[in-house]
Amino acid sequence: MSLFKKKSFGLEISDNAVKVAELSGKPMAARLDAYGASQLDIGVVDNGGIFDKKKLAEGIAQAIEKASPGAIDTEDFIFALPESKVFIQFFEIPNNVDSVSDAIRVKASEVVPIDFANLVDDYMPVLEGEEANEYLYVAAQKDVLTSFFEVFEQVGIEPYAVEFESAAMVRALFDTCPENHASLLVDIGARTTIVSIYDYCSIVFSKNIQIAGNTFTKHLSEGLKVSMKDAEQLKIKSGLDPKTKKGKSATLLKSPIDEIIAEISQVLSFYKGKTDRPIKEMILCGGSSRLKQLPEYMHDTLGIPVKVGLPLSKIKTKKGSKKAILSPTVIGLALRSLEKKPDEAGINLLANL
Numbered sequence: 001m002s003l004f005k006k007k008s009f010g011l012e013i014s015d016n017a018v019k020v021a022e023l024s025g026k027p028m029a030a031r032l033d034a035y036g037a038s039q040l041d042i043g044v045v046d047n048g049g050i051f052d053k054k055k056l057a058e059g060i061a062q063a064i065e066k067a068s069p070g071a072i073d074t075e076d077f078i079f080a081l082p083e084s085k086v087f088i089q090f091f092e093i094p095n096n097v098d099s100v101s102d103a104i105r106v107k108a109s110e111v112v113p114i115d116f117a118n119l120v121d122d123y124m125p126v127l128e129g130e131e132a133n134e135y136l137y138v139a140a141q142k143d144v145l146t147s148f149f150e151v152f153e154q155v156g157i158e159p160y161a162v163e164f165e166s167a168a169m170v171r172a173l174f175d176t177c178p179e180n181h182a183s184l185l186v187d188i189g190a191r192t193t194i195v196s197i198y199d200y201c202s203i204v205f206s207k208n209i210q211i212a213g214n215t216f217t218k219h220l221s222e223g224l225k226v227s228m229k230d231a232e233q234l235k236i237k238s239g240l241d242p243k244t245k246k247g248k249s250a251t252l253l254k255s256p257i258d259e260i261i262a263e264i265s266q267v268l269s270f271y272k273g274k275t276d277r278p279i280k281e282m283i284l285c286g287g288s289s290r291l292k293q294l295p296e297y298m299h300d301t302l303g304i305p306v307k308v309g310l311p312l313s314k315i316k317t318k319k320g321s322k323k324a325i326l327s328p329t330v331i332g333l334a335l336r337s338l339e340k341k342p343d344e345a346g347i348n349l350l351a352n353l
């Protein structure tokens, strides 16, 4: 049964930070009412797993409290499980099966390494064919979800839909789905880079790489023998500018960036081998996509057009609130809450809980 549309906010939890956003209006003409963020100490959340529930609860409460220009004035929200904690699969199911859900579960049991008793999952059709349909299937461990729920209870907030990060991202970054080609989405955050493929209006592939902005800063700090704080400032000021420190800082930064590029190349080859759908563009997002000259460098090395995805490109905002908001995930979650039936407007890991 679907819920009536209700006022709610989006909540994103990364290893690095908590972000909340509340929108109002229609999905294609939304207004940002409130946005707040708080940094998390190292180790509170690691690789998407919670290691300090109390500190995470404090971080969420703080992000909500800091929200501006308006307040977050509801307990209901939509959440995205960190990408590292979900299994994303794409199954082809013949149209003549008796039960699609049984057929999907059989396929899932072959590839998803989670005990059935500890599994939450959901699926949705992505592509209809004459003889078979393609389904997006998403699963996670129930105990992972429960540990987040314990924290939410401490804060006094309640999720009514749970999806995964890249599904939220594409909602903020794409107005329509490209008909004849796929797009590559690369979210470079602080600790993690998520590389996903968006095709047929859906995420069809997603991979996590444990190299991102913090690694860039660490390489600069170690290579130039400066503190992490100074390295962070230098990184933001100069990026890949070849003139800074006689080119040494660009060279140091390119080493982890090249590792990300090598992974992206593999993803491109994998998709090329799997389908005949061309990947015609790459959308860069996440805080580290702001590294100066990174889009140009990625374009030169990978040879595909690179755009920087702007999370607020279709959202009305009050003056000055744009600059700090770099995450399409939290905006995409808040956008889902503006749909007529938000709990049904995409994968919802609470649907079969």
Ligand SMILES: Nc1ncnc2c1ncn2[C@@H]1O[C@H](COP(=O)(O)OP(=O)(O)OP(=O)(O)O)[C@@H](O)[C@H]1O
Pocket (backbone or CB within 6 Å): 014, 015, 016, 017, 188, 189, 190, 191, 192, 193, 212, 213, 214, 232, 235, 236, 285, 286, 287, 288, 289, 290, 291, 292, 326, 327
């Ligand atoms: N102008 C800039 N130039 C380079 N890097 C930047 C810039 N602004 C922010 N960053 C980097 O962006 C990162 C934070 O990005 P983001 O908010 O997307 O991370 P996150 O989603 O919290 O982390 P993760 O998803 O990795 O757990 C930090 O490493 C920060 O140094």
Ligand SMILES: [Mg+2]
Pocket (backbone or CB within 6 Å): 014, 187, 189, 190, 286
């Ligand atoms: Mg992130």
